[in-house]
Amino acid sequence: MVNMKGILVLPLLFAVALSSQSNNKEKELDWWETTIFYQIYPRSFKDSNGDGIGDLNGITESLEYLKELGIGATWLSPIFKSPMYDFGYDIADFYDIQDEYGTMEDFENLMAKAKELDIKIVLDFVPNHTSNESVWFEEALRGHEKYYDYFIWEDGVVDENGVTHPPNNWVSVFRKSAWEYREEVGKYYLHQFVIGQPDLNYRNPEVVEEMKNVVRFWLEKGVAGFRVDAIAHLFEVDKADFGGKYPDEPLSKNTDDPDSYDSLDHIYTKDLDETVEMVYQWREVFEEIKAKDGLTRVMMTEAYSSPQMTMKYFGNGERKGAQMPFNFVLISDVNGRSSAAEIKYALDKFLTFKPIDEHANWVAGNHDNNRVASRFSPELVDGINMITLLMPGIGVTYMGEEIGMVDGFVSWEDTVDPSGCNTDDPINYWMSSRDPERTPFQWSADKNAGFSDGDKTWLPVADGYENLNVEVQRHSNSHLNVYKALSALRTDKVFRYGRYESVAYNEGVFAFRRWYNKKAYIVVINFRQEAYTIDLTYFENVSKKVEVVVRSIQSPKNPRDILQANQVEILGSESLVLRVL
Template identity: 80%
Template sequence: MLLPIFCLLAQASAQKQLDWWETTVFYQIYPRSFKDSNGDGIGDLNGITSQLEYLKELGIGATWLSPIFKSPMYDFGYDISDFYAIQDEYGTMEDFGNLLAKAKELDIKIILDFVPNHGSNESVWFEEALKGHEKYYDYFMWEDGVVDENGNLQPPNNWVSVFRKSAWEYREEVGKYYLHQFVIGQPDLNYRNPVVVEEMKNVIRFWLDKGVAGFRVDAINHLFEVDKELFGGKYPDEPRTGDEDPDSYGYVDHIYTRDQDETYDMVYQWRDVLDEYKASDGFTRVMMTEAYASPQLTMRYFGEGDRLGSQMPFNFALISNVNGKSSANEIKYAIDQFLTFKPVDKLANWVAGNHDQSRVASRYSPELVDGMNMIVLLLPGIAVTYMGEEIGMVDGFVSWEDTVDPSGCNTDDPINYVQSSRDPERTPFQWSADKNAGFSTADKTWLPVADGYETLNVEVQRNTDRSHLNVYKSLVQLRGELAFTHGRYESVALNSDVFAFRRWYNGENYVVVVNFREEQFTVDLTYFENVVGDLEVTVSNIQSPKAKGTIVQADRLEIFGSESLVLKVK
């Protein structure tokens, strides 16, 4: 008996102690659409505070809030006019303090959206710049225009905004153009100015002092532009791509306005600020960075050499690389990519939806909601859920008349705008079958509530045994098992339609199987080592005829169309 006891002790001592952010589930809230507390049709901080118990019910340990800062709302908070203040329609600093206090009571961490690339053209900084205030003039990116053959002043070069059309806007007050990589109301900040660098570090410190647990950093790979001094003091044109629409972001290859080397160093500097706080109290503040970039560039955000960076460079493979039409082989390839490229001592992260992307139920299918949640929550690494994915919310229909997203409005196209608009995935959260899905008592909400909310909502699913919500809760609870917190991983496309992966640690051994098609198959799971004999259904999707506790055979598992299963080896 001595040998087994010794082995168990050795295994226990070798078991890595994980930090809070390494095991929790991060839940993204789009504040404008989560819960309205005062009946104005717009979600707010007090609404979030009132529903923190719901997050606790789900098993969520941290919530990331999309921007809540002072803003004219041209891009709904991503155009910040005061980085040190709360937007009035969301509440007050006192409301934010109450939110933090309630979250602390429930042991839920609050993560804020940090939008460092740009400010607002209605900020004091920009207004002072237009008055010729030298300090604030240098906060932004200015350039002389060029005169064409007809004597007309034109933008400095061919740079195009993410939201279409020229990335330059002329201001008569200073006789120059300012750069805006996003909407006109979002002038880019000048990170070659050390005063700006220190200002933005002070923004980080201000909110850390309030008690937030970290930041999700928006559009990080746009932070720096090429140093124009390398081109004789003039920003160069970007090379053409072959796209024939000069207003389209795809018209040029953004080699001078994205993914510049200096960007990574700035992330490392921000990590130093976060770690200053950890050094004083032992509590880790986290950074999540958003960059739609190649795996090679994404990995640089983790850090280089002895410099530390983001703990979570967002992995968008399940958003950008695959969808409901993808084969199981493509799903496996998309998942394996991040695991292959990431440093061995860093954690992967998984996210299938956010406020900029069509919802999982619409991009994959309503039948695959549970299967995708199984993948996001049970793969090795950190899990992120966009609000509503736990109940299978679908994209809402937002008419041209109701469209407010600048990405859709800037198309000037009442027919095809929906292809660019992000409004459908931002429709109000569906709490109940009451008026406006229980989101608001207002006569009109800022975006219309999606059709079908009467049956697709939290209240209905709470009271239904087999519901997306209850499957999600089961998965979050299962995620705490050692096989998922510390376990190894391997995966296989059993055929072109069925994807499976195994998680195991010591004696615990689980297999997750997801059928991406409506066709029924018989599959052999003994491909996986030590997966033989009886397997017990631990979690099944709501369409599955297999209840929890059902015993199936590893070598001849019948998996029905769109069925998803978590199986435990007996």
């Protein structure tokens, strides 16, 4: 409770102490357990040839920037051959590079430069579907039996008027029917995403082996692992279990719009147990390649699923799965309107559910969701970065979150994301479009924010880039410099091996303590604009004073300032990292 002067009397919630390791011993940590993963959306990172589209050479030229940030690994969104209906997530050739991004030689140059800087390269693996312009699909349409069985086909339903309709009510993630008719074979194919992304048939052993060979191809080129896209959608029910026809999915009652993905309860197309088994098989391929060169490969899985389902991806005790089933609570569970109690509940959830000997991971942004500065607030950027980098586990940063980039405005005329375009709504399209978080990276105040010297960029640069960019922030009290300080701080043993407990002090203030042996830090984040005075002696072994180590850019405090632990004033939207004295 808080008295009239805002001074804390009692915390609202009991703290839950959780360990980031199964014990407090200093075990030797592998590269992926200590690094920060930095996601690059290649199309928007750096354009090296003036065509307005980011490319591999642009990434190669910019790797020193990642080193400056303290990044040890970067995950690249898809760079493979694609007609770009879904900007690389519709892959026509899993074994080749998209022309707009460069050549295989450019990729090998990128790998060589990254190795020189000791930065690992992780690629995006998109196993659920291919492109309808892939050789596999084109051969299927020609009647090639092998490739026909690579995809999922079904007869339509003919009504009393002789009109043919899709096989059932399944809906695409991007709206409307998940089935598309092809006259060449007289059947519908399944596409859980855009029409140009036919789903692969993982009940076909040849597809399973084909995709394992894709994994082997890139791992043998030295990539350090994969982020696995849309894993929850990999399997559909076996129609043989339903009389040879895929069944309708039940209505969800979440919306009255029958074209919306949210209109159905996806019990037959999402989160099936066979998907988990496939993850275990891919991990075996990772271990197979590791046996040859000794490098641990990391697997990240993308699934917006329940905690119970997400934890299955880690393994089952006997078999290993993904090291990093992505933890999306900072995206899906909370935002700038959330209270400190809701923040605590969300963060502690993953730590509570995860196996004790596995690592948590923290993801606050990506290419599919609004940016941190737009979803929370520009004032909370440093606080969210404190959470992602200093909580127990592995930090993941989407490019631009380190400087507090905001969502750009993309007009209906400039919108290219199928998620927005498929709304057919020039007024409210922006609510579905992912273009705003994909606008070009802001390097400087130069033309096109230093992203490209071309006349036009593939998406417009966000407004305000003249003052919000890397060059400006290198030389000021900035999000960038706060991020660098946090990156350096996380190498401290407290953050590598230390234990964790958290508390919601009141409506606004969330705090957590990390401690190891006799050293401890407290991170305090105020999610409200109201100031509070809090008593940090609530935490065990905190009795006298604390020292400011890192503070958010709007904070009037300075590093090395000494504060009385029992009466720390936290201003509105202020965030602090404090060392316990």
